[in-house]
Amino acid sequence: xxxxxxxxxxxxxxxxxxxxxxxxxxxxxxxxxxxxxxxxxxxxxxxxxxxxxxxxxxxxxxxxxxxxxxxxxxxxxxxxxxxxxxxxxxxxxxxxxxxxxxxxxxxxxxxxxxxxxxxxxxxxxxxxxxxxxx
Numbered sequence: 001x002x003x004x005x006x007x008x009x010x011x012x013x014x015x016x017x018x019x020x021x022x023x024x025x026x027x028x029x030x031x032x033x034x035x036x037x038x039x040x041x042x043x044x045x046x047x048x049x050x051x052x053x054x055x056x057x058x059x060x061x062x063x064x065x066x067x068x069x070x071x072x073x074x075x076x077x078x079x080x081x082x083x084x085x086x087x088x089x090x091x092x093x094x095x096x097x098x099x100x101x102x103x104x105x106x107x108x109x110x111x112x113x114x115x116x117x118x119x120x121x122x123x124x125x126x127x128x129x130x131x132x133x134x
Contacts, residue, residue: 009049012037014078020086021058021069036060052076055093067103070096 010018013028016037022028029046031037036059037044050056052073059068071090080086119127 008076009051010076010078011046012039012044012048012050013046015050015073015076015089016058018077018080018086019089020080020083021060031058031060050076056090065107067100068096069100 012032013025016022016028016031017025022031028037032044032046035043038057039048039050040055041057050073052075054073055070056073057068057070059066061067070093072093073089074091075089077085077089
């Protein structure tokens with residue numbers, strides 16, 4: 001395969017690794033296989049060859065803090081470079097940015113409902129008595 005042909009298509013796991021969505025190709029492979037990476041709304045395989053202009057939906061994080069990014073591929077690379085180079089490989093959609101910002105605000109609001117300190121022993125007993133009455 002010539003150098004020019006290799007820039008036309010890149011395997012999904014290599015591109016996700018090069019774009020710094022995952023630390024290793026193995027993690028990228030596992031995410032693709034578990035359905036956390038989709039292309040144009042459908043599941044893909046690890047060996048799927050991506051092209052410029054494809055739209056990927058990538059879910060990252062833990063169950064409590066799951067973020068979904070929708071990105072459009074702007075350039076292809078199978079070499080992992082620094083973060084500034086990796087950011088030139090894709091562009092996140094405006095809807096995705098707005099959705100992630102909204103979820104960030106929701107997480108902040110969830111933390112406001114928590115007390116500043118843990119209840120002491122007497123307060124725990126009072127809470128237990130209160131719960132028993134209901």
